[in-house]
Amino acid sequence: MKKALLLSLSALFVLFSSCGSKKELLALQEKQKETQDLLNSATVKLNSCLEEKAAATAKASELEKRVADLRDNVQTYQTLTKTSATNVEKTLESMREKDLKITRLQDALTKKDSMTLALVTSFKREVGINDPDIEVNVEKGVVFISISDKMLFRSGSYNVTTRAKEVLAKVAKVVNAKPDFECMVEGHTDSRSYQSGVLLDNWDLSVKRATSVVRVLEELEVNPGRLIAAGRSSYVPLVDNDTAENRATNRRTRIVVLPKLDQFYELVEKEMKNLEAGGN
Incomplete structure (x- = not known):
């Protein structure tokens, strides 16, 4: 009887012990599951943090690379800015020098023009000719005395008329009063074909008339070293050669009075030397 009771008590103890271990096991399993869930969550967060860190x-x-590039660009810009500033300054200095040279040359040209204007005023006053067939003017800074063909020559002739010699005497007087000027005589014809004796065409006629005027001026004691004879034929007309009146206008002799070129160039050269001396 006692033995049976002991066996029953032992069975009950084992039964109760078994039930307690199962509960603890379940509790531990639940705890493990919670821990695993926490670990999984932490792992996910860790991976996310690692990705964000990367x-x-x-x-x-x-x-950092962009900052380095910007620093390089700033240095390059500063270098370029300094170089550009230097180049701009050099350019401005060069422009100032050129402007000064231009001003000097303009002054030289102004002096030349002043001389020319003074000359034409002198011609108009001293020649004292009031004739529509004689014109005194200034073109491109040069004095021109244009004398109609009918006043100098007979038709088809290159012999100077007596009346023309009177006019040329006044011209010679003024030219002789301006020893620093040259005198170029230009012969001009109309466009009609011309041939007579040894004269083959309008070229011959225009040159022959120019040399005839030059010879008269030489007879009037104008220094022949200052005289130039030139023929322009019919190739520099004042008007179209379509009427008798226009052809008469184109038949003319021009006496061009101008400063010697070497004197003008000497004037310019002098101004350039003054400029260079002032720059140094």
């Missing part, structure tokens, strides 16, 4: 590191590297 992205931040890459962005930081990119920013």
Whole structure:
């Protein structure tokens, strides 16, 4: 009886002990599950943080590179700015020098024009000719005395008329009063064909008339070293050669009075030397 009771009590103890271990096991399993869930969550967060760190590191590297590039660009810009400033200053200095040279040359041209204007005023006053067939003017800074063909020559002739010699005597007087000027005589014809004796065409006629005037001026004691004879034929007309009146206008002799070129160039050269001396 006692033995049976002991066996029953032992069975009950084992039964109760078994039930307690199962509860603890279930509790532990539940705890493990919670811990695993926490671990999984932490792992996910860790991976996310690692990805964010990698992205931040890459962005930081990119920013550092951009900062380095900007520094290089700033240095390059500063260098270019200094170089550009130097080049601009040199350019401005060169422009100032050119402007000064231009001003000097303009002054030289103004002096030349003043001499020419003074000359034409003198011609108009001293020649004292009031005739529509004689014109005194200034073209491109040069004095021109244009004398109609009918006043100098008979038709088809290159012999100077007596009346023309009177006019040329006044011209010679004024030219002789201006020893620093040259005198060029230009013969001009109309466009009609011309041939007579040894004269083959309008070229011959225009040159022959120019030399005839030159010879008269030489007879009037104008220094022949200052005289130039030139023929222009019919190739520099004043008007179209379509009427008798226009052809008469184109048949003319021009006496061109101008400063000697070497004197003008000497004037310019002198101004340039003054400029260079002032620059140094």
